[in-house]
Amino acid sequence: MKTDNARFEDLRKRLNLAHLDHESGFFAVERVSAIQVEASDGHSAASNAIYYALSPDQPQNHLHHLSSDDYHILIEGGPADYFIFHPDARVEKYTLGRNIEHGQRLMIPTPGACAKAIRLHKDANYLLVGSVVTPAYTPNRVTIGAGQSFIETYEGAADWATPGFLKSLIGPNWID
Numbered sequence: 001m002k003t004d005n006a007r008f009e010d011l012r013k014r015l016n017l018a019h020l021d022h023e024s025g026f027f028a029v030e031r032v033s034a035i036q037v038e039a040s041d042g043h044s045a046a047s048n049a050i051y052y053a054l055s056p057d058q059p060q061n062h063l064h065h066l067s068s069d070d071y072h073i074l075i076e077g078g079p080a081d082y083f084i085f086h087p088d089a090r091v092e093k094y095t096l097g098r099n100i101e102h103g104q105r106l107m108i109p110t111p112g113a114c115a116k117a118i119r120l121h122k123d124a125n126y127l128l129v130g131s132v133v134t135p136a137y138t139p140n141r142v143t144i145g146a147g148q149s150f151i152e153t154y155e156g157a158a159d160w161a162t163p164g165f166l167k168s169l170i171g172p173n174w175i176d
Helices: 004-014 148-155 163-170
Strands: 024-034 036-039 042-045 048-054 061-067 069-077 080-085 091-098 105-110 114-120 125-134 142-144
Touching: 004 048, 004 069, 042 142, 048 061, 061 163, 080 105, 080 148, 091 105, 148 163
Parallel strands: none
Antiparallel strands: 024 048, 036 042, 048 125, 061 114, 061 142, 069 105, 069 125, 080 091, 080 114
16 A cells, blocks of 8 residues: 555546645636636636645645635545635634544535635645636636735634634735
8 A cells, every 4th residue: 555645646646636826726627617607707618627736845726816706625635624704704614534523524615705724634644635716717716815904804804813823724825
């Protein structure tokens, strides 16, 4: 049996996972729907599906705002924490993993117009998810990073939502 690190490297190669600039992690596009829909910014593919992965070398998907709905479904690995930030200043934290008896989930839906960040647990070797975005991802439907107004909006919304922790979720993408 392969070690977890060898397993991740094998998956990375077989699935052609490439580094995801700015957000961090690894991804590969599996399919973009041929069905067209009318999105708020014009015609769009109805959805797209990707593989997305985190590893100890890339343990965080930095904060980003996606205008489309995004569904992450656990394939293997984990667990990882998902931090979701709603436009009305509510926050949610879920853990994607197989330990359902302890509150972990196999799928994390993130509604459109929310921001999110993902952090691999320190004892996890990797995380591999399938992600379906609807309407399909386009560069004009994502904003990466945040600044002081994000901190001021979400600070104190949960016990974990401290200025320092929120800034750590933004990662290197601080916007002045």
